[in-house]
Amino acid sequence: MSDPYEVLGVDPQSGDAEIRRRYLELVRRHPPDQEPERFAAIREAYGQLRDPVVRLKSRLFPLETSDTMDAILAEMERRLRSARIPMKTLLSLAE
Structure with a gap:
């Protein structure tokens, strides 16, 4: 895809x-x-x-079929540490 x-x-x-x-x-x-x-x-x-929520989830947690769980967790950690999420998006998740 x-x-x-x-x-x-x-x-x-x-x-x-x-x-x-x-x-x-x-x-x-x-x-x-x-x-x-x-x-x-x-x-x-x-x-x-x-859909902004689906878009945010796919950007934060993209999955590859060949990834191991350790690789997925390491990649998520790396992305979350460097990610800047707009305040409007964060507030929309609370709704």
Whole structure:
């Protein structure tokens, strides 16, 4: 599976409005009747990024099928120590 940020051409720090704007732009540019594979990839990428909570979880805890539990824990520790999560996102998790 390809990176949804690359498929949509947005920065991982992009907000909901920017992700949606880019999604709509790409859907208009690549209609399903003309480019069904590209359209499907765009829809799948947007599906992964449209929910901010799911987006945050996938950024904090990406899983690779070949990772061991120790490797996953070490990677999570490294990411959490260096991660800067916007206050708005943290507060939305409490709701």
